[in-house]
Amino acid sequence: xxxxxxxxxxxxxxxxxxxxxxxxxxxxxxxxxxxxxxxxxxxxxxxxxxxxxxxxxxxxxxxxxxxxxxxxxxxxxxxxxxxxxxxxxxxxxxxxxxxxxxxxxxxxxxxxxxxxxxxxxxxxxxxxxxxxxxxxxxxxxxxxxxxxxxxxxxxxxxxxxxxxxxxxxxxxxxxxxxxxxxxxxxxxxxxxxxxxxxxxxxxxxxxxxxxxxxxxxxxxxxxxxxxxxxxxxxxxxxxxxxxxxxxxxxxxxxxxxxxxxxxxxxxxxxxxxxxxxxxxxxxxxxxxxxxxxxxxxxxxxxxxxxxxxxxxxxxxxxxxxxxxxxxxxxxxxxxxxxxxxxxxxxxxxxxxxxxxxxxxxxxxxxxxxxxxxxxxxxxxxxxxxxxxxxxxxxxxxxxxxxxxxxxxxxxxxxxxxxxxxxxxxxxxxxxxxxxxxxxxxxxxxxxxxxxxxxxxxxxxxxxxxxxxxxxxxxxxxxxxxxxxxxxxxxxxxxxxxxxx
Amino acid sequence: xxxxxxxxxxxxxxxxxxxxxxxxxxxxxxxxxxxxxxxxxxxxxxxxxxxxxxxxxxxxxxxxxxxxxxxxxxxxxxxxxxxxxxxxxxxxxxxxxxxxxxxxxxxxxxxxxxxxxxxxxxxxxxxxxxxxxxxxxxxxxxxxxxx
Numbered sequence: 168x169x170x171x172x173x174x175x176x177x178x179x180x181x182x183x184x185x186x187x188x189x190x191x192x193x194x195x196x197x198x199x200x201x202x203x204x205x206x207x208x209x210x211x212x213x214x215x216x217x218x219x220x221x222x223x224x225x226x227x228x229x230x231x232x233x234x235x236x237x238x239x240x241x242x243x244x245x246x247x248x249x250x251x252x253x254x255x256x257x258x259x260x261x262x263x264x265x266x267x268x269x270x271x272x273x274x275x276x277x278x279x280x281x282x283x284x285x286x287x288x289x290x291x292x293x294x295x296x297x298x299x300x301x302x303x304x305x306x307x308x309x310x311x312x313x314x315x316x317x318x319x320x321x322x323x324x325x326x327x328x329x330x331x332x333x334x335x336x337x338x339x340x341x342x343x344x345x346x347x348x349x350x351x352x353x354x355x356x357x358x359x360x361x362x363x364x365x366x367x368x369x370x371x372x373x374x375x376x377x378x379x380x381x382x383x384x385x386x387x388x389x390x391x392x393x394x395x396x397x398x399x400x401x402x403x404x405x406x407x408x409x410x411x412x413x414x415x416x417x418x419x420x421x422x423x424x425x426x427x428x429x430x431x432x433x434x435x436x437x438x439x440x441x442x443x444x445x446x447x448x449x450x451x452x453x454x455x456x457x458x459x460x461x462x463x464x465x466x467x468x469x470x471x472x473x474x475x476x477x478x479x480x481x482x483x484x485x486x487x488x489x490x491x492x493x494x495x496x497x498x499x500x501x502x503x504x505x506x507x508x509x510x511x512x513x514x515x516x517x518x519x520x521x522x523x524x525x526x527x528x529x530x531x532x533x534x535x536x537x538x539x540x541x542x543x544x545x546x547x548x549x550x551x552x553x554x555x556x557x558x559x560x561x562x563x564x565x566x567x568x569x570x571x572x573x574x575x576x577x578x579x580x581x582x583x584x585x586x587x588x589x590x591x592x593x594x595x596x597x598x599x600x601x602x603x604x605x606x607x608x609x610x611x612x613x614x615x616x617x618x619x620x621x622x623x624x625x626x627x628x629x630x631x632x633x634x635x636x637x638x639x640x641x642x643x644x645x646x647x648x649x650x651x652x653x654x655x656x657x658x659x660x661x662x663x664x665x666x667x
Numbered sequence: 668x669x670x671x672x673x674x675x676x677x678x679x680x681x682x683x684x685x686x687x688x689x690x691x692x693x694x695x696x697x698x699x700x701x702x703x704x705x706x707x708x709x710x711x712x713x714x715x716x717x718x719x720x721x722x723x724x725x726x727x728x729x730x731x732x733x734x735x736x737x738x739x740x741x742x743x744x745x746x747x748x749x750x751x752x753x754x755x756x757x758x759x760x761x762x763x764x765x766x767x768x769x770x771x772x773x774x775x776x777x778x779x780x781x782x783x784x785x786x787x788x789x790x791x792x793x794x795x796x797x798x799x800x801x802x803x804x805x806x807x808x809x810x811x812x813x814x
Contacts, residue, residue, distance in 0.1 A: 213809030325707070329700045336693050343686035352686040355694075380742070387738045387778075390731035556778035556790065560771040561797050563742060567749070567763070568805060568813065576812040578750045585746060589739065596719065615689040619680060628676035 170520045173217045174527065179535075181218050182225040182528055186535045189229020193236070194550045195558065196243045200230025201495045202382060202562070205375045208502060209568040216506040216521060221528050223502055227495050228280060228478055228532035232540060235272040235471055237551050239265055245551075248474035251446040251466065258462030263406070266544060270408035271464045272471040273540045275420065279472035280533035282424035283431065283479025287486075288526050291515060295487035298512035303624070304634040307617035308641040310610045313490045315645045316433055317603040319652030327652075330600040334607025335614060341367025347616045348623075363579045371501045372570040372583040373608060377601060378494060379566040380588025383559045385595060412464045419449050419465055420472050427473030431480020431492050445473030479529060486514055486525070490610065497605050505573065737777045745770040753814040760806035760813035767798035 185207070192203035203226045211219030234246030239256035252272060259268035301309065314331040321327030340356055341364055343349030356364050413420070423445035430441035449469040450456045459466045481492025482499075489511035491497040503510050508518065515522045540547060570584040571577070594601060621630060632642060680688050705712060722730045745766055752762035772794035779786060805811040 209805060209811055210809070212811050213805075325700065325704055329697070329704060332693060332697050332700060336690070336697055339690045339693060350682055350685050354686045354690050384735065384738060388730050388735040390729065390734065556775045557793050559778065560774040560794075563745075563774070564767050564771060564798060564801065567746070567767075568801065568811070571763075571814055572805075572811050576814070578746075578753070578814065581746050581749070581814075585742060588742075597715075611693075618689055619685060622678050623680055626677060626679060627673060628678060629673050 170523050173520065173524055178218055178221050178524075178528075179531060181214070181222040182531045183535050183539070185222040185225020185227075186229035186532050187225075187539055189226040189231075190233035190236075190536065190540060190547060191229075191550050192226075193230040193233020193245045194547060195553060196237045196241065196245055196551065198382075198558075199246050199378070199495075200227055200234075201378045201493075201498060203227075203230040204495050204498045204502075205371075205378050205569065206562055206565040208371065208375070208498065209565070209572050211502055212505070212572050216503075216508060217524050219502060219506060220521070220525060221531075223499055224525065224528040225532045225535070227499070228475070228529070228536050229539075230495070231475055231478055232273070232276045232280075232471075232536045233547070233550075234474070235269060235276070235467075236544075236548055239268045239272070239467075240548060241551060246474075248442050248477065249470065251442040251470035252474075254446065254460050254470070255463050255466030258460075259464070259467075262462060264462070265548075267406055267408040267412070268462075268464070268467055269544050269548075270541060271412055272467045273537060273544070274410070274413065275423075275468040275471040276475040276540075277533050277537040278420050279424040279427055279474070279476035280478055280536070281530065282421070282472075283428040283476040284526060284529045284533065285479075286428045287479040287482050287529070291483045291487045292522075294483065295512045295515045298488055299516075301512070301637070302634065303617040303621045304631055305637050305641065307614060307621060308631065308638055308645075309488060309490070310614045310617070312641055312645050312648070313484075313610065314603060314607060316648045317606055318600075319648040321600045321603065323598065323600075324649075324652040324656060326598050327600045327603050330594070331603035331607040333599070334604040334609075335611035336607075337368065337373075337604075338608045338611030339367075339615060340364055343615075347612070348620060367612075368583055368587075369570075369573055369580050370504070370609065371498070371573045372580040373587045374498050374501060374605065375566045375569050376584040376587030377591035377594075377605065378498070379562060380584060381591030381595065381601075383563060384588060384592045386555065386559070413468070416465060416468050419453065419468050422448060422452075423469040423472035424476040427476025428480035430473075431477035432483045433492070441473045441477050442470045445469045475533070482525070482529070485510055486522070487512060489514070489613070491606060494602055494605060497609055500609060734777060738774065741770060741773050741777065749814045758812075760802050763806070763813040764798055764802040766814075767801070768794050771798055 188207060189200060189203045192198040192206075193200060204223055207222065207226055211222055214222065231246060231248060234244060234249035235252045235256065237243045237245040238249040238252035239260050242253050242257040244250045244253055256268045256272065259265065298309075314335075315328075318324060318327030318331050321330070336355070339354065342351060342353050345351045353361055353365065426445040426448065427441045430444065446459075446466060446469050449465060450459050453459075453465060456463075456465075477493065481496045484490040484492050485496045485500060489500070489509070491500050500510060508514070508521070566584055567581055570580045573580055591601065594604065621634075622628070624630075625634075631638065633639075723732075748769075749762050749766040752766060756762050772791065775790040775794060779790065802813065806813045
């Protein structure tokens with residue numbers, strides 16, 4: 168068993184370190200799991216694939232879980248996915264039950280995390296086996312479906328589609344590689360840019376810029392106060408936590424974890440959608456939801472179980488189709504590429520050891536998250552007091568390391584980070600959607616290869632509709648996602664006009 | 668009949684121009700989408716641009732120009748100086764270390780609301796210790812390429 172040789176103290180130590188750093192990032196309002204992964208990415212350059220993945224999985228799980236701390240103590244979601252934790256967590260903290268609320272969230276989190284890891288383990292290989300049979304036509308349509316689903320779940324469908332297409336366009340800058348069946352010529356740039364952009368923009372500096380520097384710029388303009396945590400509630404020893412709080416919550420746990428896992432599988436949908444959906448379902452279906460929103464533990468259970476279930480869910484499309492499920496897994500795809508691993512339908516079959524290590528890593532990250540947060544919740548709660556004048560300069564410094572080291576020392580990658588950091592800020596201001604943009608950027612080159620190869624093979628555009636029943640089914644799904652978006656748009660407009 | 672109808676969709680890709688085939692389609696889709704967005708949201712576009720100009724100029728809205736533009740300017744200088752100094756100290760990471768100490772200190776000072784001696788000491792110590800630690804761990808222990 169070669170896999171056992173990788174299960175070293177170093178492997179588990181890195182998961183623990185990653186989980187702890189992730190929790191700290193998640194616990195600081197404005198910092199996200201994505202940022203934790205982006206900032207710590209340079210550390211993985213020094214490790215092999217297995218240890219690098221261990222660190223990143225720890226950061227991912229820790230980052231999502233840490234978001235509950237400010238949600239409960241400050242009424243500010245540390246990460247977007249803990250938005251619904253504020254609904255009941257903060258009222259509980261105001262009653263002096265902060266520790267009880269946090270520990271309820273921690274137990275729900277581990278349930279959601281382990282549930283989604285199990286789904287990942289059983290479902291991803293099946294999906295990958297199915298996807299292996301796809302021709303270039305179906306592969307192109309899968310990418311189109313992913314982009315359509317992401318765009319359809321944006322607040323503005325048109326801007327979502329535009330952002331996704333813009334991401335694809337940006338990814339095409341550079342050479343049409345001979346390795347990919349291209350003619351080796353450049354496009355979408357002036358001649359003087361060829362020296363810098365012959366291979367296009369590197370993925371990770373773009374991601375680090377948009378998720379790292381943009382966050383700092385968005386906060387810098389708001390004139391943040393360094394004593395912004397004045398409204399913080401301390402962890403009083405009010406009503407103690409007991410596992411009896413989970414009595415009658417099994418259905419809530421399973422339903423919320425299922426919702427989180429499923430939403431995680433949809434590319435780019437994001438954690439806030441999962442937790443809001445799980446919370447609203449608990450409100451609709453529970454026998455007594457009268458206390459929800461006023462400090463009911465069942466609200467925290469649904470929110471935290473669903474957002475931690477995202478982690479395994481988002482890894483399903485990444486590892487079986489090569490399509491990132493959320494912004495954090497978008498960075499993971501870059502980390503895999505860096506280690507020479509191409510994720511996609513062949514990944515699991517060709518890398519069984521790595522596949523098992525990912526599952527073990529995900530399980531270990533959830534267990535360690537539970538241990539760290541359950542035992543050390545009081546010191547972790549102090550993390551939210553770290554002032555931004557200390558934090559932000561260090562984040563930009565680490566972003567530089569990540570961008571510079573990615574191609575073993577190219578200064579242009581550092582400038583790319585700045586360029587896309589400012590671009591991310593502008594995009595935010597004019598209403599462009601970051602997630603479809605990034606997913607479009609990641610999948611753009613593959614989309615081109617599959618599209619062109621399909622047409623070179625069949626010589627007719629109609630092949631995209633007539634190739635196989637799977638292709639037709641994918642078109643139905645694309646049409647359904649668009650119809651859903653239009654329906655929601657119309658319903659929201661009616662709702663808004665009725666309210667006004 | 669059917670094959671005649673489908674032949675409308677026939678396409679052949681010239682290999683010499685194949686690098687432009689997909690980008691041209693994507694560019695056209697972008698242009699069309701931009702046109703539709705401008706057409707459907709034209710009422711918001713012009714006032715939006717005017718408002719953005721006013722906010723950036725500091726004439727309306729809550730916008731901390733000093734911190735925002737200060738961050739961009741300091742980051743640009745940081746990157747530029749790092750590139751310049753890396754020619755002086757190639758492959759050592761010293762350029763990263765020196766520039767990071769100055770940058771972390773400058774940006775921290777920019778972000779501080781109220782100065783005090785204690786705060787200044789914390790900021791200076793942070794600017795000295797954190798980049799040195801990062802440089803030692805990354806460049807010396809892990810042998811990661813730094814400017």
